[in-house]
Amino acid sequence: MGHGGTLDPLASGIIIVGIGRGTKYLAEYLGCDKTYETVVAFGKSTDTYDTDGTVTGTANCSHVTAELVNRELPHFLGTFQQTPPIYSALKVNGIKACEYIRAGKELPIKLASRSVHVDDCILLSFTGSREHALVLPEDALLTMAPTARIRLSVSSGFYVRSFAHDLGIACDSAACMTSLKRTRQAEFVVDAADGVKGARLAITHQELRSGEQSWCSKLETQLRRWMTDHPVSIKKHHNGRGACQEATSEGCAAARHRQKFRGELMALTKTDRIKQAGGKRKGKYNQPKLKETSMTFHHVCSNTALASIQPG
Known part of the structure; x- marks a missing residue:
């Protein structure tokens, strides 16, 4: 048994699990395209680029509007260089970068930027200042901040946390990621309304908790379809x-x-x-x-x- 890519502790959504000979194909899902929905809060930045980290800076965000965000999002389309966050599983000299930080050590070398690709970057909704209460780290009271809910279709290796951090800078402010959901990985989707060709509905956590009668038929359908798409040759017995x-x-x-x-x-x-x-x-x-x-x-x-x- 194995998986086709993990999620951040703050994230939710699709995780592909392989069993039996299906584990040989998990590498294809590690390198496939994915779709995320994230909420970005403006006004503060953290060391982890999300709300689980320590606040590293604040900035004025009263000027951030839906029009400004829509104007900056096209700059993130296509292929460009992105710098991963220091709190990541990327290895430096055989050790995860996040383990250096947690041990109070500096990284031996700076994380190199990597080439990533973005197919879609759409603003789904925007909540202005004083219209939304958001709890940020090291705040005794609720912090009022504008937030943007964005959908991204990206290549493998893309960090949504880095995107949130960079979007705050692009809007002449600061920002961090407050939530993240992976809604698609390859052909597997959370919602059938996503319109992905040949989509396969993923088994939800609620179905798993409801019992075998809720997810067994869906799992059987997926396994039979996968076996049809990946037949076994006699020579491979x-x-x-x-x-x-x-x-x-x-x-x-x-x-x-x-x-x-x-x-x-x-x-x-x-x-x-x-x-x-x-x-x-x-x-x-x-x-x-x-x-x-x-x-x-x-x-x-x-x-x-x-x-x-x-x-x-």
Whole structure:
């Protein structure tokens, strides 16, 4: 069993789980496109780029409006260089970057920017200042701040937290991510209304809690569809043998795929292997019984010896 990519502690949404031979295909989901919905709060920045971190700065946000956000979002479309947050699972000298920070150490080297791609960047809703109460770190009271709910369709390696931080700078303010939900990963979606071609509905956490009767049929449908899309070739069976190895019908043995070894076809049975080896038997327990033949030869030799010493 394995997974096709984790989520931040603050995030929710789709996680792909692979079982059996499906784990071999999880790498495809690690590198696939994903869709997120995030809420960005303006006015403050944190060291983790989300509300779980420590506040590192404040900035005026009274001028941030829906029009301003809509004007800046197109600048994040296409391919560009993005710097990951220091609180990330990216490894530096074999150690996760976040572990350096948690241990109170500085990173040996600065995290390098990486190339990312954004297909869609849409403002879904905007809440102005003093219209929304938002709790931010190190605040004794509720902090009033404008927020923007944004949907992003991005490539693998994209950090939504870095996007929120950069969006605050682009709007001449500061910002951090307050919530994150992965609504699509490859063909798996949370809502059928997303309009993704060939979409597959993911099993929700509520369905898992409701019991097997709620999610069993959906899981069976997904597994059968996956098996149809990824059929097993006879040549890929264990030991190179065909699917009818254990069948008893006549003529099935001829249809079996024989294992190749050093350019030759290995026999299916022990008898065939002995014949293929020229009738040679290996091991003392596999030698033919020659007891009677040996005794006869011994008697013949004895009689010959006795006859030779008798007087003529």
